[in-house]
Amino acid sequence: MKPSKLIRLLQGVLVPCLVLGLWHGLSSSGLVNPLILPSPLAVAKRWFQYLSPYEPFDPAKSGYLVWLVSGELLHDAYASLHRVVSGFLIGAGLALPLGLFMGASDNVYKLFNPLVQVLRPIPPIAFIPLAILWFGLGNPPAVFLITIGAFFPVLMNTIAGVRHVDAIYIRAAESLGANQWALFVRVMLPAASPYILAGARIGMGTAFIVVIVAEMIAVNSGLGYRILEAREFFWSDKIIAGMITIGLLGLALDTGMSRLNDWLLKWHRGIEHR
Amino acid sequence: MSAAASYISIRDVSQVFREDRHQEVVALKNIDLDIRRGEFVCLLGPSGCGKSTLLNAIAGFTLPTTGRIAVDGQTVTAPGPDRGMVFQEYALFPWMTVEKNIAFGLEIQKMPKPRIREKVSALLAMLQLTEFRDRYPRDLSGGMRQRVAIARVLALDAPILLMDEPFGALDALTRRNLQDELLRIWAELKKTIVFVTHSIEESVHLADRVVVMTYRPGTIKREVAITLPRERDPSSAECNVLAKELAQLVMEEQYRHNQDEIRASAAAG
Numbered sequence: 001m002k003p004s005k006l007i008r009l010l011q012g013v014l015v016p017c018l019v020l021g022l023w024h025g026l027s028s029s030g031l032v033n034p035l036i037l038p039s040p041l042a043v044a045k046r047w048f049q050y051l052s053p054y055e056p057f058d059p060a061k062s063g064y065l066v067w068l069v070s071g072e073l074l075h076d077a078y079a080s081l082h083r084v085v086s087g088f089l090i091g092a093g094l095a096l097p098l099g100l101f102m103g104a105s106d107n108v109y110k111l112f113n114p115l116v117q118v119l120r121p122i123p124p125i126a127f128i129p130l131a132i133l134w135f136g137l138g139n140p141p142a143v144f145l146i147t148i149g150a151f152f153p154v155l156m157n158t159i160a161g162v163r164h165v166d167a168i169y170i171r172a173a174e175s176l177g178a179n180q181w182a183l184f185v186r187v188m189l190p191a192a193s194p195y196i197l198a199g200a201r202i203g204m205g206t207a208f209i210v211v212i213v214a215e216m217i218a219v220n221s222g223l224g225y226r227i228l229e230a231r232e233f234f235w236s237d238k239i240i241a242g243m244i245t246i247g248l249l250g251l252a253l254d255t256g257m258s259r260l261n262d263w264l265l266k267w268h269r270g271i272e273h274r
Numbered sequence: 275m276s277a278a279a280s281y282i283s284i285r286d287v288s289q290v291f292r293e294d295r296h297q298e299v300v301a302l303k304n305i306d307l308d309i310r311r312g313e314f315v316c317l318l319g320p321s322g323c324g325k326s327t328l329l330n331a332i333a334g335f336t337l338p339t340t341g342r343i344a345v346d347g348q349t350v351t352a353p354g355p356d357r358g359m360v361f362q363e364y365a366l367f368p369w370m371t372v373e374k375n376i377a378f379g380l381e382i383q384k385m386p387k388p389r390i391r392e393k394v395s396a397l398l399a400m401l402q403l404t405e406f407r408d409r410y411p412r413d414l415s416g417g418m419r420q421r422v423a424i425a426r427v428l429a430l431d432a433p434i435l436l437m438d439e440p441f442g443a444l445d446a447l448t449r450r451n452l453q454d455e456l457l458r459i460w461a462e463l464k465k466t467i468v469f470v471t472h473s474i475e476e477s478v479h480l481a482d483r484v485v486v487m488t489y490r491p492g493t494i495k496r497e498v499a500i501t502l503p504r505e506r507d508p509s510s511a512e513c514n515v516l517a518k519e520l521a522q523l524v525m526e527e528q529y530r531h532n533q534d535e536i537r538a539s540a541a542a543g
Contacts, residue, residue: 168361168363168365169365169367171335171353171359171361171365172359172361172365172366172367173367173378174335174352174353175333175334175335175353175354175355175357175358175359176355176358176378176379176382176426176427176430177354177355177379177382177383177430178378178382179382182382186378187367190367190369191367191369193369266410267368267369267370267410267411267412268368268369268412
């Protein structure tokens with residue numbers, strides 16, 4: 001028997017509710033200093049405060065919609081998102097052509113692989129000192145770090161994807177008269193796309209980790225910056241509210257990538273258990 | 275056969291593959307074969323007899339180690355759209371719809387869009403695929419996929435169809451159905467077909483001439499002309515006599531294949 005919608009919903013919220021209850025019990029018992037662990041209610045209150053506009057609505061200053069989104073949280077989320085997306089696009093945009101060439105040509109692979117293998121294990125975080133030295137503070141070093149974070153997952157998966165293209169597709173295309181360009185763009189690229197998109201999803205995840213760290217160090221806006229700033233003032237409720245926001249944004253990004261994958265790969269669903 | 279009657283000419287072709295440093299496999303040895311324009315030839319033999327190797331060489335996927343293959347006087351050096359290849363595994367592009375798969379070769383040739391559309395529609399109708407136009411290959415049965423693969427090759431008006439056990443993975447009914455369909459297309463479009471199979475019944479049903487090949491090294495054991503009139507009934511007495519004769523030839527090679535496997539496993543064990 002298939003469980004009903006209600007039961008599945010209850011299943012999904014059971015553990016989070018237990019954790020919340022435990023948290024609430026702990027913080028209201030008086031055993032823990034509320035500065036160390038604020039109650040969930042305090043966090044929720046702070047989160048709404050963080051989300052809502054800072055100043056009361058004033059039609060003379062701005063339109064209603066502009067006022068509605070003028071809260072600090074939305075500004076921070078936008079700043080973080082903007083960095084992630086630009087860094088990701090640059091990183092993936094550089095990794096894709098290089099990966100295609102490295103996957104398709106043994107010579108290109110031999111030329112670039114040693115360098116890639118040495119650079120790849122360096123965590124993007126380790127580039128922070130160099131990034132600040134090169135680009136100073138502000139957006140450029142942050143975007144640079146995110147670019148590195150997104151670059152390698154996309155590169156490695158693109159190489160693997162091209163190398164795993166079934167030779168029979170190449171043969172079929174060749175016998176149908178495909179030239180090198182058509183082979184590349186119309187056969188190898190789409191055949192490798194399940195791998196490439198899986199790499200893009202991992203790359204997006206890495207980029208999101210890197211943006212938070214980069215914001216803690218190199219810039220003074222964004223969600224990462226905000227939770228570090230809150231620590232300076234001992235606003236533990238705001239730290240947790242910021243963390244929850246980071247979690248939600250990360251989830252939204254990953255869900256978005258996953259939906260995009262499903263849509264782009266609608267031809268691919270279930271192909272592996274044919 | 276005089277040279278003038280030979281459309282596909284295979285002259286003293288040998289193919290040697292290096293398995294590793296110490297071992298070479300002679301897949302084909304001194305093959306001489308002439309195929310007439312419009313002829314339906316089946317290459318028949320057990321696995322390992324080099325029939326697919328020979329087909330791949332005609333297709334231009336591999337070049338023979340020695341000897342020469344020519345089509346209409348032109349030496350084969352690479353795959354080309356004049357020789358349409360149909361694979362057992364269909365090899366449809368899974369990211370393209372049925373329509374896009376069939377249009378692929380035409381788009382490569384930069385044929386104008388309206389003409390592609392017209393041509394694809396005609397082929398869809400011919401192979402009874404019209405309702406499947408916008409489907410992806412994964413939504414199709416094996417038989418339907420192979421219809422698409424055949425349509426994709428026909429789209430280029432290739433005078434030669436090279437078919438590598440195209441119906442090998444299909445159930446008996448679908449197989450029979452596609453065999454009849456292929457014969458209809460062959461008669462209607464006057465194609466030259468080289469068809470690899472290990473099914474004796476299939477070769478008797480389809481071929482003008484069956485070329486039986488030997489197991490390693492692959493040579494031509496015997497050529498058997500099938501002169502029975504078309505619209506053959508594979509269960510008829512005449513077909514059975516031929517099938518028996520062919521089965522005798524093939525089984526000798528199958529026996530050598532088995533012996534070889536036993537030897538190999540004894541050596542490995």
